Amino acid sequence: MACAAYVQDCYYSSQCVPTCCFLTCLSPQDFGMAHLLKWLTEWLLDVRQLLGVTGPEPGVCRTPVRWQRSLREAAPSAPPPALVPGPGRTGGSPGQRPLSPHLGPPRGIHGTHRARAQSATPFSLPGKMPRSFLVKKHWSNRIPNYGQLESQKGASPAGVRAGECGGGGVGGGRCWNFLGNIDGEGKEGEGGCQGSRGPETMAPSGNPPTAPDLCLRADSQLSRPPKINGSRYTCEGLVFPLLLQDRAAPSASNDAPSLWDRKSVIACISLPLPLNGEARGTSSPGPLEISVVDSLDGRAPGAPLKESLNHLNLSPLLNMPKQWPLNPGPEVDKAPDKLLGGGGPQEGSPPLGSVGCFECFDCHKTYHTFSGLSKHRQLHCDLQACRFFSCKYCDKEYSSLGALKMHIRTHTLPCICKICGKAFSRPWLLQGHIRTHTGEKPYACSHCSRAFADRSNLRAHLQTHSDIKKYQCKSCTKTFSRMSLLTRHKEAGSCPAS
């Protein structure tokens, strides 16, 4: 069949670094696979040319089995992906706040109280999630819903949704997997993305890979259905979603029945793009390997922020090529800029629902060819979706770099009290703390003679002057000046209505 034949002719070679390449198709002829493969081949060649790749042309191929064996031999003991807290840190769970390295003997009260406070993480108690824990977790809401995907396939044959990279086998992948079902736990050579040690561990030849090399691999050797790991989303690269449809499995195939039995098909072609400042052939880590890299190089957790930012999870948008296939296809495919500028049905693509229509799962733009949809998704939807930044110390993610930097300060605690040595994440927190030493209370109550060092405490105090407090018990309508009082009121069973 066309797909298998193509896979057999893919780019496996000793110079070609396979980095998370999957190509598993069902009944490709139903989706214009011939056209897709033609376009993909041209695209790959163009990208190789664009990136100055030298090496064998497509057709020099290794089998996936051999490739996987090579991977295992090259990296027999790759560590599993893990969130590695910085050295000297206590705990690694989300929301668990490490003790400051600058602190002297912990103040017993706050040591206990903080630990207890952090134990009630917002992840375990979403109902009590404080505002301060409202961390944007972009991908957490984007885990593919397989049931939904399957249900939508009929109406939208191109209903391939950007899944998430499984994080690779060694802590952070470098591909985007479309439509889940990729083993997020990232066994090396088995659906994993190029991990943080990919350049070293993934090269079958043992040589440092050249970044632009491309590979396609039929993931037909999967012995078990891949799954999503929802904890890591560090992804990068270029991926093409291949079409899915509920079809019978090809009979003449060596593919695992479990895979073919699935109604969805995996397709992920990843291009390890040269990163900014990353020389070809080097084994320097990509910008995505925040936790692992930092923990490995032993950087002190309290290192200056600017240093820590060297490993920030920058958007893969920065690494996108700006050239596209010269011959993307004879049909209505638009140039990428046009696609970005609103290309879609109004620009020549057939209306939704017409034969051969390819619809973007996210923005519902339709394209006449799959290649058009692919380009649209690479330049538009997926890139927008991947504009997030991950903390190197924990698994929190933010939509802006500034927010991430602010969060990282909660780990590095750069503001240190000169009097007691206590460390704080922000200067104004330190300033407020210093008031506890000086006794300064700049916030005076307008109703009484009391003054406070903390504005929040003044605000809470002002509640005491009000007959109707801010927090009201829904059972007995009694009001309280503080949430904690209301909570205690409920928990103590002192509410007469309860």
Next chain:
DNA sequence: CTGGGGACGGGGCCC
């Protein structure tokens, strides 16, 4: 037990 104060943490917003 309850109300309140004190100290502190974190994200968002504004400049």
Next chain:
DNA sequence: CGGGCCCCGTCCCCA
């Protein structure tokens, strides 16, 4: 982009 500030929140302690 960074600093300052705002707002919301928590917990502990004490009267």
